[in-house]
Amino acid sequence: MRRRPEAPLPPRNGLDPARMKLPAEGPWATVRDHLVERIPKLPPDRLDAMLAEGRIVGLDGPVTADTPFRPGMFVWFHRDLPEETPVPFEIAIVHRDENLVVVDKPHFLATIPRGQHVLETALVRLRRDLGLPELSPAHRLDRVTAGLLMFVARRELRGAYQTLFRDRKVAKEYEAVARHDPALPLPHRVTSRIVKERGVISAQEVPGPPNAETLVELAEHRDGLGRYRLVPFTGRTHQLRVHMNRLGIPILGDRCYPALVETPLHDFSRPLQLLAKTLEFTDPVTGKHRRFESTRTLAAWTSYAEWDRDPVAP
Numbered sequence: 001m002r003r004r005p006e007a008p009l010p011p012r013n014g015l016d017p018a019r020m021k022l023p024a025e026g027p028w029a030t031v032r033d034h035l036v037e038r039i040p041k042l043p044p045d046r047l048d049a050m051l052a053e054g055r056i057v058g059l060d061g062p063v064t065a066d067t068p069f070r071p072g073m074f075v076w077f078h079r080d081l082p083e084e085t086p087v088p089f090e091i092a093i094v095h096r097d098e099n100l101v102v103v104d105k106p107h108f109l110a111t112i113p114r115g116q117h118v119l120e121t122a123l124v125r126l127r128r129d130l131g132l133p134e135l136s137p138a139h140r141l142d143r144v145t146a147g148l149l150m151f152v153a154r155r156e157l158r159g160a161y162q163t164l165f166r167d168r169k170v171a172k173e174y175e176a177v178a179r180h181d182p183a184l185p186l187p188h189r190v191t192s193r194i195v196k197e198r199g200v201i202s203a204q205e206v207p208g209p210p211n212a213e214t215l216v217e218l219a220e221h222r223d224g225l226g227r228y229r230l231v232p233f234t235g236r237t238h239q240l241r242v243h244m245n246r247l248g249i250p251i252l253g254d255r256c257y258p259a260l261v262e263t264p265l266h267d268f269s270r271p272l273q274l275l276a277k278t279l280e281f282t283d284p285v286t287g288k289h290r291r292f293e294s295t296r297t298l299a300a301w302t303s304y305a306e307w308d309r310d311p312v313a314p
Contacts, residue, residue, distance in 0.1 A: 051064055
């Protein structure tokens, strides 16, 4: 297998440059002509400014407005960053060694850059603050979910740890706070078929063979609330939220289930009461048993009077 060429641009703000490979053939006379079509969201005048500033480079150096189109050529550049609302919560380091970094992610912080969240993501913050440019996530958590998130410190080890999660060899437990229903028989294994369409915020349960399974247990209850232990045996998008909603006890603070409620990105009130509590696995590199536990607590359970009832979410 041919090795991917190294980027000639260094990371910026903890972000690697974007890389593009030009097609094997096409009608374009210059690289610029191709990029105008390839990146329609980038205005031509902004593209021309980037070319003039030497911000788009190939293996032979900066690309100019006159650089000829060459089939299969690679180009790199740093994208312009969106304006972001700072997420006013810190990332707690649970464990760090030469191979792994395990953190306790706060609510409202995305795992990786995407859309309107770039610098204000766990990956970019950690790369910058820890000085680890090769850091990459072994798995992901939703932006609104708090708790344990594991990163791989070295590029050559990414596959080993990411495969653990892909092959479901990591035992995970979550904690959630929702309404207590004394008539609901628990523990209960919830199974269903969940699909998530690109561009649609909420996932859906549809007919067909089950592809999602969750064990739901009641740990304790008081004042009409329950603290639940959730064990996912599969990893579908929004699985825990969908299955709690199916049981009639949607997680407090959920703005997707049972109904979608639009929330501004700067609104950090009433976070989803879902916490990734534990990770447990056999380390594929060292062979050691690993177990990590979040020290965070869910606000609705520890201080419900202050957290208060959400007027729109359950």
